[in-house]
Amino acid sequence: MARSDQRPVTVHMIAEHVGVSASAVSTVLSDRHEERRLAPATVEKIRKAVRDLGYVPNVAARRLRAQDPEVHHIELGILTSFEAPLFLVSRVLRQVQRMADARTGPGRNFSVSIAMFHAGRLREMAGLLDASRFNGVVITNTLPDDDTFLAATTLPYAVVVLGRRLPNYCCVLDTPGESGRRAAEILLGRGCRRPVVLTPALLTQSTVDRADAFCATVRSQTGAEPARIVAAGFTPTNGAEALRTHLGAGRGCDGLYAVTDGLALGAYQAIKHAGRKIPQDVAVVGVGDHEQVDFFDPPLTCVGPSNETIVELIVTQLFDLMNRRRVKPVETFVPPSLVMRASA
Amino acid sequence: MARSDQRPVTVHMIAEHVGVSASAVSTVLSDRHEERRLAPATVEKIRKAVRDLGYVPNVAARRLRAQDPEVHHIELGILTSFEAPLFLVSRVLRQVQRMADARTGPGRNFSVSIAMFHAGRLREMAGLLDASRFNGVVITNTLPDDDTFLAATTLPYAVVVLGRRLPNYCCVLDTPGESGRRAAEILLGRGCRRPVVLTPALLTQSTVDRADAFCATVRSQTGAEPARIVAAGFTPTNGAEALRTHLGAGRGCDGLYAVTDGLALGAYQAIKHAGRKIPQDVAVVGVGDHEQVDFFDPPLTCVGPSNETIVELIVTQLFDLMNRRRVKPVETFVPPSLVMRASA
DNA sequence: AAAGATTGCTAAATCGTTTTAGTGACAAGC
DNA sequence: GCTTGTCACTAAAACGATTTAGCAATCTTT
Numbered sequence: 001m002a003r004s005d006q007r008p009v010t011v012h013m014i015a016e017h018v019g020v021s022a023s024a025v026s027t028v029l030s031d032r033h034e035e036r037r038l039a040p041a042t043v044e045k046i047r048k049a050v051r052d053l054g055y056v057p058n059v060a061a062r063r064l065r066a067q068d069p070e071v072h073h074i075e076l077g078i079l080t081s082f083e084a085p086l087f088l089v090s091r092v093l094r095q096v097q098r099m100a101d102a103r104t105g106p107g108r109n110f111s112v113s114i115a116m117f118h119a120g121r122l123r124e125m126a127g128l129l130d131a132s133r134f135n136g137v138v139i140t141n142t143l144p145d146d147d148t149f150l151a152a153t154t155l156p157y158a159v160v161v162l163g164r165r166l167p168n169y170c171c172v173l174d175t176p177g178e179s180g181r182r183a184a185e186i187l188l189g190r191g192c193r194r195p196v197v198l199t200p201a202l203l204t205q206s207t208v209d210r211a212d213a214f215c216a217t218v219r220s221q222t223g224a225e226p227a228r229i230v231a232a233g234f235t236p237t238n239g240a241e242a243l244r245t246h247l248g249a250g251r252g253c254d255g256l257y258a259v260t261d262g263l264a265l266g267a268y269q270a271i272k273h274a275g276r277k278i279p280q281d282v283a284v285v286g287v288g289d290h291e292q293v294d295f296f297d298p299p300l301t302c303v304g305p306s307n308e309t310i311v312e313l314i315v316t317q318l319f320d321l322m323n324r325r326r327v328k329p330v331e332t333f334v335p336p337s338l339v340m341r342a343s344a
Numbered sequence: 345m346a347r348s349d350q351r352p353v354t355v356h357m358i359a360e361h362v363g364v365s366a367s368a369v370s371t372v373l374s375d376r377h378e379e380r381r382l383a384p385a386t387v388e389k390i391r392k393a394v395r396d397l398g399y400v401p402n403v404a405a406r407r408l409r410a411q412d413p414e415v416h417h418i419e420l421g422i423l424t425s426f427e428a429p430l431f432l433v434s435r436v437l438r439q440v441q442r443m444a445d446a447r448t449g450p451g452r453n454f455s456v457s458i459a460m461f462h463a464g465r466l467r468e469m470a471g472l473l474d475a476s477r478f479n480g481v482v483i484t485n486t487l488p489d490d491d492t493f494l495a496a497t498t499l500p501y502a503v504v505v506l507g508r509r510l511p512n513y514c515c516v517l518d519t520p521g522e523s524g525r526r527a528a529e530i531l532l533g534r535g536c537r538r539p540v541v542l543t544p545a546l547l548t549q550s551t552v553d554r555a556d557a558f559c560a561t562v563r564s565q566t567g568a569e570p571a572r573i574v575a576a577g578f579t580p581t582n583g584a585e586a587l588r589t590h591l592g593a594g595r596g597c598d599g600l601y602a603v604t605d606g607l608a609l610g611a612y613q614a615i616k617h618a619g620r621k622i623p624q625d626v627a628v629v630g631v632g633d634h635e636q637v638d639f640f641d642p643p644l645t646c647v648g649p650s651n652e653t654i655v656e657l658i659v660t661q662l663f664d665l666m667n668r669r670r671v672k673p674v675e676t677f678v679p680p681s682l683v684m685r686a687s688a
Numbered sequence: 689a690a691a692g693a694t695t696g697c698t699a700a701a702t703c704g705t706t707t708t709a710g711t712g713a714c715a716a717g718c
Numbered sequence: 719g720c721t722t723g724t725c726a727c728t729a730a731a732a733c734g735a736t737t738t739a740g741c742a743a744t745c746t747t748t
Binding site: 006007008029030031051054056057058059060061062063064065066067069070071072073074075077082086090093094097107109111112113114115116126127130131132133134135156157236237240265266268269272292294295297322323324 | 375460584
Binding site for chain 3: 020021022023024027036037038039042061063064065066067069132
């Protein structure tokens with residue numbers, strides 16, 4: 001890394017510093033000085049300058065130069081926030097890679113990577129606006145601030161948004177209102193009298209939609225507003241703490257809807273610690289955004305996005321956009337799938 | 345995407361096709377044709393050609409051009425296999441980002457991303473050898489084939505290897521032999537008579553080390569070789585199946601060491617289904633590579649890499665290498681940490 | 689002493705894109 | 719008829735690296 005506050009050091013600067021040509025420097029940098037017969041003394045001088053000046057190569061320049069002009073290099077990215085769980089993201093990644101692998105040949109080459117932004121600060125991600133980083137991206141786990149930013153810009157490349165609705169973007173998400181409604185129906189259907197919804201403090205489009213639909217359904221069927229428990233974050237620890245507080249305060253709960261499975265996992269612990277049984281004393285419904293709901297104890301009943309379908313749709317749309325087989329943005333709603341397991 | 349088997353379409357090719365200059369094409373591509381007053385008819389012709397030829401911009405070229413020459417752009421990557429769990433990777437990522445954020449200023453800019461390779465096929469990752477993708481990387485979750493590949497090459501940039509030993513690389517890992525030994529001691533210390541080790545079929549350096557040390561310790565303390573259960577993969581499903589088979593065959597087990605926590609989670613289910621209690625009937629020890637071991641039921645006792653320490657060390661070393669504050673590769677061993685929870 | 693080989697280096701082209709400065713052609717105004 | 723202005727576009731440089739071809743100078747060989 002260069003000494004601070006300086007212009008980045010380039011091969012030319014090193015060359016000038018040593019008093020040789022840029023070619024000589026490049027030769028040394030790529031360890032070709034033997035075959036190209038640079039004098040050992042020169043090599044040493046260059047090496048020293050490289051160290052002293054703190055040279056860091058410019059990867060964009062290297063890449064441009066190194067690319068075989070006969071082959072396409074296509075960069076795909078999955079953009080998610082640091083704070084969000086990686087389960088769905090890694091499924092998307094695997095699917096993107098699968099489709100990329102199928103299309104990779106002698107003339108075409110894909111790189112797929114995950115890039116993360118601080119929740120609410122997507123706008124700060126370098127290379128997003130000037131299209132200098134990706135040929136196509138899947139964006140997910142945005143907060144309202146990010147959504148506002150996206151809505152106000154048109155990114156000039158293939159973009160598919162996962163799990164939220166944004167005007168002028170291709171979006172794939174579970175049908176609004178459905179998940180929450182069906183979760184409420186499941187709990188009420190089992191005879192729950194005191195249904196509760198557990199949400200994180202920072203709400204995304206999907207979590208707010210689930211919570212609202214749940215509450216609306218409970219209200220319309222029972223006339224009473226369900227309790228809302230707000231956890232500090234998305235993690236099991238947050239969920240456990242929130243539920244512990246709720247139960248500790250003696251406020252009842254015989255049916256719990258967690259808008260993200262991490263919270264449900266935490267809730268499990270708090271419920272069991274309180275000496276209650278799942279599902280007999282408290283039935284729990286999650287959404288299926290955790291990799292291991294089958295291994296929760298008891299396995300978590302989920303009603304939420306059908307991940308397989310969503311991932312497939314999203315990746316297909318991404319490739320269609322890049323192929324220009326699709327040009328107009330579409331919203332695709334995937335009806336939530338219900339997997340009855342043992343928790344409700 | 346271009347029609348297959350063709351040279352990639354460039355701005356120049358479009359220009360030639362339409363009969364205008366590259367500048368005109370670029371102007372249209374960046375939607376500046378209004379302010380730069382291109383004739384609407386020309387714009388249309390260019391747009392059509394862009395579509396017809398299937399233009400895909402070259403991001404390397406764009407990036408090179410778009411970069412502000414006053415600022416450093418540093419690319420950091422975390423390289424992991426598709427198959428491996430993302431827990432530790434995401435912790436590394438967050439730590440890298442934290443250090444990067446702390447060093448970001450007007451003259452310096454970091455991009456951090458996760459790139460994945462197919463296990464055993466790291467060598468195929470584009471831009472690794474020619475250093476045209478990253479200024480520095482953390483590599484983890486490699487298989488023996490990948491290790492061989494790495495040992496045979498010197499990557500000309502900052503590389504830190506996580507969780508395995510490789511000659512000529514900076515490596516950070518838990519002290520070889522320790523985890524497995526201590527796991528054995530814990531189980532034997534509780535009086536287990538039939539300790540068992542659960543491993544995936546494809547062994548990485550760390551998993552093989554853990555399993556071997558465990559077996560060696562059991563052998564030396566009891567004279568008998570512990571059973572080895574081999575699961576098809578890393579997942580809870582694999583673990584559950586393997587253990588179900590083992591227990592079903594009537595082969596005993598009163599203490600289980602899982603060399604990766606995903607397997608332990610699966611084992612939990614099989615053990616409970618068999619009507620046994622954890623830890624009374626079967627004590628379980630894991631390694632702490634799962635995010636939510638605290639929320640396993642019962643919480644999983646772990647002896648393994650101290651993630652916090654490892655992540656901190658690895659990221660510090662990465663930045664030291666880039667700063668050239670360190671030049672010689674070092675191996676850093678982190679003694680495993682023991683977290684006693686309820687499973688053993 | 690001339691021819692050829694070796695040594696040690698450089699100039700210039702190239703990768704694909706964007707931007708800046710500029711250039712004709714034509715119209716309008718005096 | 720000359721200036722001024724607008725329109726529609728182009729040439730060329732630049733981003734930072736690598737590589738190819740080539741050029742002097744020195745050393746060997748005959």
